[in-house]
Amino acid sequence: MGTRHVITGELKSRIDRVWDAFWSGGISNPLEVIEQITYLLFIKRLDEIETRELKKAGRFPNAQVTLRFGADEQELRWSRFKGLDPETMFKTVAHKxxxxxxxxxxxGSTYSHHMRDARFTIPSPALLDRVVTMLDTLPMEDRDTKGDLYEYMLSKIATAGHNGQFRTSRHIIQLMVEMTAPRPGDRICDPACGTAGFLVEANEYVRRVHPEVLHDAGQREHFHQKMFHGFDFDGTMLRIGSMNMLLHGVESPDIRYRDSLAESVSGDAGEYSLILANPPFAGSLDYESTSKDLQRVVKTKKTELLFLALFLRLLRTGGRAAVIVPDGVLFGSSKAHKELRRMLVEDHKLDGVVKLPSGTFKPYSGVSTAILFFTKTNSGGTDHVWFYEVTADGWSLDDKRTPLLPAEKLGPGAALTDDEHAKNNLPDALARWARRDGDELQRARTEQSFCVPKADIVEQGYDLSLNRYKEIVHEEVEHRSPLDILADLERLEAEIQQGMTDLKAMLG
Structure with a gap:
């Protein structure tokens, strides 16, 4: 697991200062701040591309170049307007x-497409001037720095999002990506992508583990154009998610508007080989507004079950999924709950269930969750299911979520001592997952991870809650004899009586 570059405190404080400037300028919604910064980053990028194309034209007169700014549009370029006085710059940006x-x-590019309803809401020339100056001096040449700077900005969307959206912690995303090990030929989809955290992490993994994808022309084209797919029905999220991918070095990912549960799946059915997702668990939908394709898989109004049905439709045969579900999916007793679990176990291959501690998604949500790992086979294949109980993920499980270990000891790739393992189970979970068909089969059900044969799961009505199978070790406790205890009680009783008598005498 390569070391992650951490942006310096100095860079963070520069971003914090811009944040404060927005705040004092009257824009306090973090999503709106990010959105305005995203527009400006896009405008800056257009100017950088234009400069690159002009240089190319100068060096190779016959080369094909794409210029986006006509002779009368030069004042719209970042390099031009950034030097203007604040008033003139404000008018140029707002009106032109x-x-x-x-x-x-x-x-045709995803980014441009998402800019169609861009609204400029920075309220004053002074604020625009500060933001432009700050973005102009950020070191955006290096892919890692760019990506990390944007991630740092995104971490500020710490308040619960709308429609039950919230950011999935980076270390949980990393665990799911490491466990599913994306391959160069994969087509990866997150049907509820939000800020595109899963796709960004999958991109980082493929670059690190399969560097050859960027050297071979065919593979490189697949990587930039066909590997990453994200859907969301929130325009702001699409803009932010697209920019997040762009800054992490993916040129044209397929990030598009789709109301995943309402639209027909037929166009995308069987298209993807890997699904990574943390879909919103925001209650229930009317049958009328739910895609008939999904109702045919499972008749339910519950969004978390509909999303599972959707994942099964979107996956190609042999495709795999790692998805976060609320605990209720594992043991819910409704007909739809049972049927979905039966399908995963009987019609496909349920690989594993990783139970997460209930504070994992604080401060957004205290709901208990688990990660389901399954492979779409259409022909069964579940012989045993691997269970792992994460009791610590490296961060405190209260609303503060403060790190319990130094940065290099966090996440699933860290090398830890036994004592450190107690604070971060993720590296152990990853190592044991790799051995789930080997020595993990021998582990007792009293351990942190163990395998359960399919027959036992069928017998339990396809219940997938870890506690249904885990065995608790009761320690032998030495008890004193009841007569001893009674004698003690009598002695205490006598002392109390004596105390009360003494007290009465004093008050006499």
Whole structure:
């Protein structure tokens, strides 16, 4: 697991200062701040591409170049307007640059497409001037720094999002990515992608473990254009998710508007070889607004069950999934709950259930969750299911979620001592997952991880809650004899009586 570069405190404090500037300028919703910064980063990037293309044209007169700014549009370029006085810059950006952004959609790239309804909401010339100056001096040349700077900004969306969305912690995403080990030929999909955290992490994993994808022309094209797919029905999330991918070095991921549970799946059915997701568990939908394709798989109004049905439809045969579900999915007793679990065990291959501690998603949500790992086979294949109980994920399980270990000891790739394992179980979970068909089969059900044969799961009505199978070791406790205890009680009683008599005498 390569070391992650951590951006310096100095860079963080520069971003914090811009944040404070937005705050004092009257924009306090972190999502809106990120959105405005995202537009400006996009505008800056357009200028950088233009400069690159102009250089190319200068060096190779016959080369094909794509210029986006006409002779009369030069004032719209970042390099031009950033030097203007705040008033003039404000007028240029509000009345010329943003209208230009909104009509860009025609060039077919995902980013331009998501800019069509871009709204400029920075309220004053002074604030715009500060933000432009700060973004202009951020070191955005290096992919890792760029990506980490944007991630740091995204970490500020710490308040619960709307429609039950919230960011999945980076270390949980890393665990799921490491456990599913994306391959160069995969087509990866997150049907509830939000800020695209799963896709970003999968991209980092593939670059690290399969560096050859960026050297071979065919593989490189697949990587930039066909590997990453994210759907969301929130325009802000699509813009942020697209920019997140772009800054992490993926040129044109397929990040698009889709109301995943409402639209027909037929166009995308069987398209993907890996699904990574933490879908919203926001209650129930009306049958009318739910895709008939999904109702045919399982008749339910519960979003978490509909998402599981969707994942099974989207996966190609042999495709695999790692998805976060609320605990209720594991043991819910409704017909739909049972049927879905039966399908996973009987019709496909249920690989594993990783129970997460209930504070994992604080402060957004205290709901208990688990990660389900399964492979779509359409022909069964579950012979045993591997269970792992994560009791510590490296962070305190209260609302503060403070790290319990130094940065290099967090996440699933850290090398830990036994004492440190007690504070971060993720590296152990990853190591044992790799041995789930080997020595893990021998582990007793009193251990932190163990395997359960399919027959036992069938017998329990397809219940997948870890506690149903875990055996608790009761320690032998030495008890004193009841007569001893009674004698003690009599002695105490006598002392109390004596005390009360003494007290009465004093008060006499």
């Amino acid at each position: 640059v943003f209208p230009y952004l909104q009509q860009l959609g025609g060039d």
